[in-house]
Amino acid sequence: MRITRTGATLFTLAALSITLAQCSSSGGSGTVTPRPSGSASASPSPSPSPARPTSIFVGNFGGSTIPAFPATGTGNLTPTTSITGGSTVLTPYLIYDDSTGRIWSPNFSIPSVTAYAAGATGNATPVVNLAGANAGFTHPAGVYVNAAGTAFVADPGNASIRIFASGATGNVAPTTIISGATTTLVQPAGIWLDGSANIDVTDFTTAAIDTFAPGASGNVAPTRTITGANTLLSSPLGLALDAAGNMYVGNVGAPNVLVFAAGSSGNATPSRVIAGANTMISFPAGVAVDASGYIYVADANAAAVLVFAPGATGNVAPVQVISGSNTGFNGLRGIAIR
DSSP, rough: OOEEETEEEEEEHHHHSOOOOGGOOOOOOOOOOOOTOOSSSOOOOOOOOOOOEEEEEEEEEEGGGGEEETTOOBSSSSSSSOSTTTTTTOOOOOOOTTSSSSSSETTTTEEEEEETTTTOSSSSSOOOOEETTTTTTSSEEEEEETTOOOOEEETTTEEEEEEOTTTTBBBBOEEEEEEGGGGSSSSSSEEEEEETTOOEEEEETTTEEEEEEETTTOOOOOOOOOSSSGGGGEEEEEEOOOTTOOEEEEEEETTTTEEOOOOBBSOOOEEEEOOSGGTOOOOOEEEEEOOOEEEEEETTTEEEEEOOOTTTOBBBOOOOEEEEEEEHHHHHHHEEEE
16 A cells, blocks of 8 residues: 655655565774872873673564574574563664663554553563554654654654654543644654754755754744755665764665764765675665764675664675574564663
8 A cells, every 4th residue: 555645755664664575786902001209290081982882782673573682692693682572562663772771662553652661572562552543653663762752753654753742641632733734844864953952853844954942832943954966865764862962874775874963954965874785785675873983784685683782884894793593584674672
């Protein structure tokens, strides 16, 4: 079934769901040496690198599961935990891990948005289940939850961003909807908030990243948009920001992973492009970045989680690859770290 909207071609379950073939293209430690006697002062010790996350969570869309793996793991790993089973209500897309440890899943095919308690595994019943006519979902693809518990949902099926109050669950209406011709939204997918609460969202169809002001509502224009030939954007899907506001984009149409400097706008050139045969990137649907700068990519066609070193750019090999039959990967979409 194709969902249509005047003047736009929207997501279809055939093109962006189970069938992926159509989308294919081809820190160390240091020591401080004491100064010789008589020196005014000793050199300060270098700041320690931030600790790596402990877990990687994957939106395993084709398997209707959210498996977890050690964040520093590599190879043909068996999940350490997996949310799976009839009670879970899952067709996970671009998943998100909130500040309380809950895993949020926009369920593209159901449609709903669910959240699972910290530590949930097996046939876990969601602690949040936003669904029903009042919620207004068609094909929710991305979700971001701020520290206050407000959920921001990007729905490419109805060209909207739907915002739900903290604690909302069930068949409830959003408190705010961003939608309409002035927004330029056609297929919003990946969504994130920066440190100033600006709402950043990828648009799969318009090949753009739109930014909306904090508190934006209704048929409002974005405050800035990254778009144009220099951006290299082509069917962007997953989105994540680091603490400095740099944007990391799973750019599935190219395919590559793009990094844009904080505040980029217009026909901006990426500060980094990760692409080429050595990268193994072929459908980089989901992307995450940790405090040390490691980049985590859920690649649907490679059926793998690819991890790149801080500062990685160009045709570089990942420093970790999680793949193989033990993983149970099938149609990867989102990725989250904790």
